Amino acid sequence: MASMTMTMEEFYIQHAERYKKLVAAFKPGPSTAKPTDPNPDIIVSARIRPMMEDETAQGFPEGVHPRTKGNTNTVDLHELRRPPRGLPSLNSFNFTVDHVFGPESQTAQIYDSLVQPLVPWAWGGGFGTLFAYGQTGSGKTFTVSGLERHVAETLMDGNLDGERKIYICIVELAGQTAYDLLNSRKQISVLEDSFGTTQLAGAIEHHITTKSAMLSYIDAAAALRATSPTLKNDTSSRSHAICRIRIENPAMAGEEDGLLYLIDLAGSEAARDKVIHDTTRMKEAREINTSLSVLKDCIRGRALADAEAISKPGKKAYVPFRQSTLTKTLKHVFDPTSARSCKTVVVACVNPCLADVFASKNTLRFAELLRVPVAKFKPPVFNPKVPATWNNEELRAWIEQNSGTPKVDGSLLAPTESGPQLLRLPIPEFLSRCLKTAGVSQEQARAFHGKFWKLHVDSTKAAASTSKTAAVASETSVEKATKGMSRMELLDSSVDPEPGSDVIPFKQRIRPGMVISWSPSGEYAKFSSGGTGKSSMAIILSPAHAVGERVKDLFGTPVNKAGLEDEEKYLCAILTPAILPGAYDLSLWRHVVVSLEEMETEVLLEWDSATRYYYMTV
Numbered sequence: 001m002a003s004m005t006m007t008m009e010e011f012y013i014q015h016a017e018r019y020k021k022l023v024a025a026f027k028p029g030p031s032t033a034k035p036t037d038p039n040p041d042i043i044v045s046a047r048i049r050p051m052m053e054d055e056t057a058q059g060f061p062e063g064v065h066p067r068t069k070g071n072t073n074t075v076d077l078h079e080l081r082r083p084p085r086g087l088p089s090l091n092s093f094n095f096t097v098d099h100v101f102g103p104e105s106q107t108a109q110i111y112d113s114l115v116q117p118l119v120p121w122a123w124g125g126g127f128g129t130l131f132a133y134g135q136t137g138s139g140k141t142f143t144v145s146g147l148e149r150h151v152a153e154t155l156m157d158g159n160l161d162g163e164r165k166i167y168i169c170i171v172e173l174a175g176q177t178a179y180d181l182l183n184s185r186k187q188i189s190v191l192e193d194s195f196g197t198t199q200l201a202g203a204i205e206h207h208i209t210t211k212s213a214m215l216s217y218i219d220a221a222a223a224l225r226a227t228s229p230t231l232k233n234d235t236s237s238r239s240h241a242i243c244r245i246r247i248e249n250p251a252m253a254g255e256e257d258g259l260l261y262l263i264d265l266a267g268s269e270a271a272r273d274k275v276i277h278d279t280t281r282m283k284e285a286r287e288i289n290t291s292l293s294v295l296k297d298c299i300r301g302r303a304l305a306d307a308e309a310i311s312k313p314g315k316k317a318y319v320p321f322r323q324s325t326l327t328k329t330l331k332h333v334f335d336p337t338s339a340r341s342c343k344t345v346v347v348a349c350v351n352p353c354l355a356d357v358f359a360s361k362n363t364l365r366f367a368e369l370l371r372v373p374v375a376k377f378k379p380p381v382f383n384p385k386v387p388a389t390w391n392n393e394e395l396r397a398w399i400e401q402n403s404g405t406p407k408v409d410g411s412l413l414a415p416t417e418s419g420p421q422l423l424r425l426p427i428p429e430f431l432s433r434c435l436k437t438a439g440v441s442q443e444q445a446r447a448f449h450g451k452f453w454k455l456h457v458d459s460t461k462a463a464a465s466t467s468k469t470a471a472v473a474s475e476t477s478v479e480k481a482t483k484g485m486s487r488m489e490l491l492d493s494s495v496d497p498e499p500g501s502d503v504i505p506f507k508q509r510i511r512p513g514m515v516i517s518w519s520p521s522g523e524y525a526k527f528s529s530g531g532t533g534k535s536s537m538a539i540i541l542s543p544a545h546a547v548g549e550r551v552k553d554l555f556g557t558p559v560n561k562a563g564l565e566d567e568e569k570y571l572c573a574i575l576t577p578a579i580l581p582g583a584y585d586l587s588l589w590r591h592v593v594v595s596l597e598e599m600e601t602e603v604l605l606e607w608d609s610a611t612r613y614y615y616m617t618v
């Protein structure tokens with residue numbers, strides 16, 4: 001009877017010796033994770049902290065064991081099963097990430113192998129982001145604060161090329177509220193401005209010129225971090241702390257600045273604290289959980305978007321960055337429409353104590369899920385008009401032939417990069433590399449960058465128009481393409497869901513939601529995708545005569561004119577090419593009137609879950 005009322009912790013302590021023997025006899029099997037090539041832009045690591053004195057003193061064994069032989073990026077985790085009768089046995093799991101740092105590892109090792117490369121990247125105008133994830137007490141703050149010190153050292157030791165102005169800002173996100181940790185924890189707002197840039201409105205940025213000034217800001221912010229008692233650790237953090245370092249290059253005025261984010265996330269187990277009765281704490285826990293889960297989707301989404309930008313041009317990956325304040329704040333990191341590339345490092349912090357093995361399992365599973373396989377695709381066939389198909393040699397040859405006089409030295413601009421890699425280089429870095437060739441001026445470098453990008457944009461537009469043609473052409477084989485799909489699945493696209501509809505000419509089955517191509521003329525010509533007379537797309541809403549007298553089109557011309565019933569005209573919403581090739585923006589509130597005669601063909605569009613609208617006011 002006594003054993004039934006024993007807590008899990010007492011059970012672990014009682015069976016600690018048996019547990020250790022079972023672990024010593026354990027023969028590691030192959031990693032259960034699918035083999036994945038490391039993604040150079042998103043590195044996922046795990047850091048297992050040492051056991052704390054009090055954990056050892058209570059008699060808890062270690063439950064998490066990095067492999068020392070074979071795949072050293074795999075971690076074994078053993079639970080102790082509590083059977084209704086008989087002896088406890090092991091329940092073992094393994095998790096694989098890109099790097100594992102065991103209890104003896106120092107923060108300097110993590111810095112040197114993973115984080116240090118982010119600093120010159122941001123110095124050159126790129127985005128670098130570090131996240132520390134894990135349960136309360138697993139070592140996130142220990143890791144981030146150590147890494148911040150190393151970053152301060154690298155940024156301020158004068159060894160990076162050129163002059164920069166450096167600014168720091170440290171904010172805390174608690175639920176949906178943000179506070180400035182460098183301004184007495186004043187409340188600030190996370191807002192998206194009319195250019196779509198997320199602003200931390202009200203947060204003060206401090207210009208820093210010395211390492212010691214930077215460290216004193218970091219220390220001041222740490223002292224102010226919001227804390228509230230939890231079941232496990234009474235100094236636990238229940239908020240995300242975001243340290244943003246902005247690096248401005250005065251020689252590249254007008255170019256975007258480099259950004260480095262170091263983020264100490266809130267404790268990941270918050271929502272699993274079952275003994276919370278206080279409703280504010282429950283709400284807070286739910287918000288933390290949501291923000292971490294959205295973060296996972298965003299990191300994966302961005303990695304997929306980057307991988308697919310080259311392997312499947314035209315496919316739009318969905319990154320739900322608007323779904324939490326944390327990811328909204330990091331919009332430019334996650335927004336798949338951003339042309340700027342971002343390097344991300346995740347450190348999953350793990351508490352090795354057997355008593356916390358459940359939370360550690362969740363942390364390691366989270367980390368494993370962040371690893372998105374780099375799409376394996378056949379090397380693209382070289383096309384002189386498509387930079388995304390060029391290898392390093394082809395790229396260098398193009399640089400030397402097209403960079404003007406004097407020629408930009410290809411080995412300085414692209415020492416190792418392929419075409420797609422050079423496209424991802426931050427602009428200031430591209431320009432600085434061009435300027436390394438003697439005699440090249442800023443104007444020449446900018447003009448050359450423009451030429452390279454124009455070629456790329458033209459090549460993606462060409463790919464988009466091919467995919468549009470494919471969409472129209474597929475109309476004849478709709479039945480084949482949609483065979484076996486349920487009605488609900490069919491409704492994820494603009495396909496007419498009624499069986500047999502593909503044999504009826506589209507003009508005889510006009511319906512709301514049908515997408516058509518047409519050639520806008522007169523005033524509407526502005527909305528054609530390629531100038532007057534070129535086809536454009538619109539989505540049918542209703543017959544024009546069905547709407548009220550006050551309804552006007554986008555130019556303010558009344559839609560329902562007298563006698564319209566006799567003419568077959570339809571109120572439509574316009575579709576315009578979106579930033580990504582092959583994707584279109586639907587402007588539901590920009591109306592045009594299209595006659596049946598003007599319609600050319602039905603176009604099939606696939607719906608994407610990113611097609612959402614957001615509150616203008618909340």
Ligand SMILES: Nc1ncnc2c1ncn2[C@@H]1O[C@H](COP(=O)(O)OP(=O)(O)OP(=O)(O)O)[C@@H](O)[C@H]1O
Binds near residue numbers: 050052143
């Ligand atoms: N690698 C390590 N080596 C030595 N001590 C460590 C290590 N990692 C963490 N610790 C110690 O463990 C304790 C908990 O670490 P820390 O406060 O960083 O956890 P945390 O994950 O940030 O927790 P919270 O979510 O509550 O902020 C601290 O006393 C810290 O000094």
